[in-house]
Amino acid sequence: MVHGRALEPDRGYLLSEAASLSPETRAFLARLGIETPGNEALWLEALTHGSFGGPRDYERLEFLGDRVLGLAIADWLYEQGDETEGKLSQRLNALVSRQMCARQARAIGLAAHIRLGKQARDDGGTDSDNILGDVMEALLGASFVTRGFEPTRALVRTIWADAVSGRVGHHKHPKSALQEWAAGNRRKMPEYEIIDRSGPDHAAVFTVRVSVGNVGEAEASGPSKQEAEKRAAAAFMEKFA
DSSP: OOOTTTOOOOOOGGOTTOOOOOHHHHHHHTTTOOSSOOOOHHHHHBBOOOGOOSSTTHHHHHHHHHHHHHHHHHHHHHHOOOHHHHHHHHHHHTTHHHHHHHHHHHHHHGGGGOOOOHHHHHHHGOOOOOHHHHHHHHHHHHHHHOHHHHHHHHHHHTTTHHHHHHHOOOTTOOHHHHHHHHTTTTTOEEEEEEEEEEOOGGGOOEEEEEEEETTTTEEESSSSHHHHHHHHHHHHHHHHH
């Protein structure tokens, strides 16, 4: 990539001379504004999980796409106003997280075009945050290699429009906020403990206690350990911070 121009296709990326996209995947890319994919084998690589078999999977393109996404979002946030570096970093981290990438992958219908091995598919791979997030980034990597940064930035701005215009990343996660509060007030780090678990496996309720030495504790319940910890941290901040 030089001065916004796409690099010449690297033949090392080719899966095979005969590799080609299905009509459904071509239509999917066209809906994203990618009317002429170019190196089709590269796009197939971006959509191929390691379980599918073959010489290439999406990991290299995911590595590249992760950096392209970070730059595209950072540029967008910088352009929007004069928030501090800390606020910009907070929003950036939320907008490029694995969960956010998976959410955007679901929104555009990416799962139907991922090439998975039978076992990975049977195990629910098409709804895995890890796989969906990785392939979303790999898709951006393929766009960068074949089309350059400017079209890829435009693609990011289309897919991430609602997230960036909404409240994503404006508020810190309660656990992060509590940890920073404890550090800033020279307190011990928060400690979380599951004190109760009730209900059947498909509708379990967890109760968590969070405590900070020489300050106090708070409890909260939720449908998962992570959600209960989040709610307990929020309750602690409301009570003591």
